[in-house]
Amino acid sequence: MEVTRRAFLQLTGLMAGTTGAFERFIRHRLMGLPAPADDVLLTPHAPEQWLPSVCQLCPAGCGVAARVVNGRVVKLEGLPAHPINQGSLCPRGLAGLTELYHPDRLLQPMKRIGERGEGRFEPIGWDEAIRTLIDRLRTLHQRGESHRVAWLSGHTAGIAPQLIERFLRGYGATRHFVLSPPTGELPVDAFHMMVDWQGQMLYDLAQATLILSFGMDWLQAYPSPVEASRAYGHLRRGQPDRRVRVVQIEPRLSVTAAKSDEWLPVRPGQEGWLALSMAHVLIRDRLFHERFVQDSAVGFEEFSRFVESHASPEQVAEPTGIPAETIVRVATEFGLRRGLAVGSRADALTQWAVMSLNGLVGNIDARGGILRRWEPEALSLPAAVTPTDAPMLPTDAQALPALLQSQQPSPIEVLVLSSANPCFLSPSPSRWADAFKAVPWIVSCTAFLDETALHADLLLPTATALEQWQYAPTTASDGTVVATICRPVLAPRNEARGLPDLILQLAQAFGPPLDNALPWHSLEQLVMDRLHALYDAKVGLLLPPISVPGTPAPSVEKPAMNVEEFGKELLARGGLLWPAEASPWPEFRTPSRQFEFVPRAIAERLKASPTLFPTEESAAAAGFPLQLYLYSPLAFLNGYGAHLPHLQQIAGSQLHEAWVTWAEIHPSTAGALGIRDGESIWVASAHGRITVKARWSEGIQPSVIAIPLGLGHTAHGRWAQGIGENPACLIEAKRDPQTGQPLWQGTWVKVWKA
């Protein structure tokens, strides 16, 4: 028999085709071996690519390098040489892929068909979704009621916040409410009062000479967790013959406290007294920075009079629970070393007390102290053509529920939500659900059907960071500015759209005057516009090419010649940076143009009553003997992360707890209440109660019970829903009179066995 070439090839092709199937038949049918989880794994893969992008699981803005194989993103690494993360990532960033490929993501526009909060929606097309929204907006605009549109967003990074503001201004609305995270924010209110009324602050952690933290669990809850960890490693063993000491003042032995040289277990709410008494020691022993105090500050006399008479170490030892000699010793070390006092965005008085310590040692606008965020002019968007220059109204997100219900009908007709979940993460979250009932129409731009989205009438699915063009300027702790600029790593899943793209599309669909304020059809067009502007400005340095261990070295750098090459190179590398040295340091922007030890709001408060931080013995008398201390583990930074299984698993590693809400309680306190380790207990305040798992811990102030925030979802995907309890429902919706921020700490509770 003659074998033709064609027949031979056919035969070999057939054999090759059947061999795999035959092997599968033998392995899985005859031998009973399990089938591989994903056959795609067995196929040889195309050359891999490493593409730059940015992580948006918190606002820090770390650069990521995404490994793409066969169109799938299979790993995220830190973008090497990115000023924020220098090639590393935090556990949240590493879990980012799970968010991208999460099985419960919202992937299609939906409209509500059931009752509000019931969770019954039906899919609709994008055209219909945008038309519905535009019709609503246009009707209000024509009636001259543009101000009845408001936007509520979370604390997000990237270009979206700027686009939202422009959208609202262009439309004629003036209300953009921004929800701030419960923990881990920098003390910006004190910074605004004492240093710069409109700037943003940075702690130059890596250059500090001593870090004294007042209740800020900075290794876990920090605006930029990777930078905090990086700074810690550098401070401890990154410099020859130098190891910087770290002291943590906090009621609970947090991870930061565990990693510190000294832990001072202060009573909750008394951190401010401790700071003022340390100021007392610095002034008494003349350990302050005399030149800074004389030349660059005002109000020193008034400040020293107050701390001398009200905050001696002996006076505060009792309320704070810290012995006077410890206060003197730590304060002396702080003064001698010219340390950095780190605080969080607690109540205004505590923020002020901590900030004044930095003023005393002259650590303002100084390396290793407090720096100011800056942004090169070339990075900002061109001035918008806006029909109205009406100032944005003060938008205190915590005042929104009251505002919504203040009149009939509600002053807000259309409420747009993005990256905000107040129905889960705000004190007394149920009041938000009640307030939303008063709003005729709510749109939620969200990647997940979360607690707040359940109350929306229209759901618009947003894309995650990797699925979008990015134009994300941010500033590193040392003042280096970086703009991460890149193309999408992959196309959005199904129907999802990036929030910036969505805003631009809405503006275009609306027409004048909105399309003047936002003259771009897409974020891609905006990025290309900016690339040309950056090329013309000839400023900033390109990030180095992406180089990953074990992969071919990047091609040799060549100077970008024309704008196309520049753009191509920039998008392949992931962005531009501006070294810190180039940043301008203008004078302090306060009424006196100097650092203000006692700003006006604080002076009034001091005059009213010298009891700044009351201990509220009355609460204990009323049957609530324990103080509740809330914190966010890094896994649930900003209360966000429980929907990702890996973050659930690592959240409670300090006590080997996971997938449950645990409460730390001192064995002596627990013993007196007959509570054993691991038992289920009720924790009740005057506002609500939850059941949690009691965990004995030696690392907690005996009058305190500590509970993590971030668990207790009633929605938000399979790994979040129904896991744990939400302690936010124990908190009274109370705001700090000076800052308007919600007061998360300071709730009194009682505890009993469940």
Added chain:
Amino acid sequence: MVSRRALLQRAVVAAGALVFLRRAPTAQAASGQEADAPRPTHTPRWGMVIDLDKCTSCQACVVACWAENNQPLPGPEAHRAGRVIEWMKLLSVHEGSYPRVRQRLLPIPCQQCDQPPCTTVCPVFATYKNPEGLVAQIYPRCIGCRYCVNACPYTCKFFNWSEARWPASMAQELNPDVSVRPKGVTEKCTFCHHRLQRAKEQAASEGRVLQAGDYVPACMQACPAQAIVFGDLNDPASDVSKAQDNPRRFRLQEELGTEPKVTYLSEA
């Protein structure tokens, strides 16, 4: 009739084939050396140093390891049953009592012992120490007896009690360089051995020997505090050898004589 010469020839061929077959690469055991790759001047011995004074217990290493090595998803049931597979895990120990209390937080990968207690108990040679010092696990050979799981004093071996499953969308993020282990076999930290293979292939394709920094495990690459140093312990000039030469050094349960190749540097 077979001549004497032919018989001898056949015997030599058979012996050669036998030797060849015995040295044939197996799933995780392959040393990854290409025949035409330049011969390294010496055999490396891979080791790791974890500086606890730099470590911030952020657990980036833990999640990086999950993401890199296709470990099964953790979940509440697995957690309650103590069956979560985490090749890199954070151990936490409280010492003292309030207010003089310390907490030690240690990231624990496989200690890659030079005298591994787990390999000697394996009845089928599924786990063994390879020439470069890595304690390897050959998944297709493992019969799931869990002797090694019990023998490991560091609890760094994990048994797949159930089939690893991912929702369809999430199966896309699996690392194509790492096999998905079936139910019924034991798995463990490999020091990201697949990265070593890739690095060797890359070096061979560039016609050079492996250099420091070519081979970096996922945990070290992710670590924000740069607390992990990794490299060749046989090279006295390597970063890891230098980092190990430190008075703060200690190894876990050294008294057992396991000779771990993971060294810790204590906090103060």
